[in-house]
Every structure is written in C-alpha cells, then in structure tokens.
Amino acid sequence: MRTLRDLKVGESATVVKLHGEGATKRRIMDMGITKGVEVHVRKVAPLGDPMELNVRGYELSLRKADAQMIEIQ
16 A cells, blocks of 8 residues: 655655544545545655645645555555
C-alpha cells in the first residue's frame, strides 16, 4: 500500500482511500482530500514535516502523520 507520505517533491498521485476514523478522517475530507482527487507535492519542510500539497487548485500543508492515512495510486 502506497501512501501520500511516500511521494517525493514534484510527484503527483490520485487518492484511492482514506484510512483513519472519526474526527481525523472528517478533517482530512473537509480539507478537500477525497477519493479520486489528484494531489501534487509542491515542497517539504527542511526537517521533513509538514509537506505542502496542491489539491483542487489551492495549497495545503499536511503533517506526515496525516499523510500516512491517505492511500494513493
């Protein structure tokens, strides 16, 4: 299983499934990360966390712990 955390800067992928439960999953979905959405990694912070993504035409910062719950293709 490949997750969003595995992507490198400049790579893109499509979201296949969201893991997690309750408020955490809901928060990720409220940010616009849902099944079928294309996500592009713009940059990663110098210490590796968080990562900046381009989702649905806007920039989003996401912690790697949350990115681990997003399965990609």
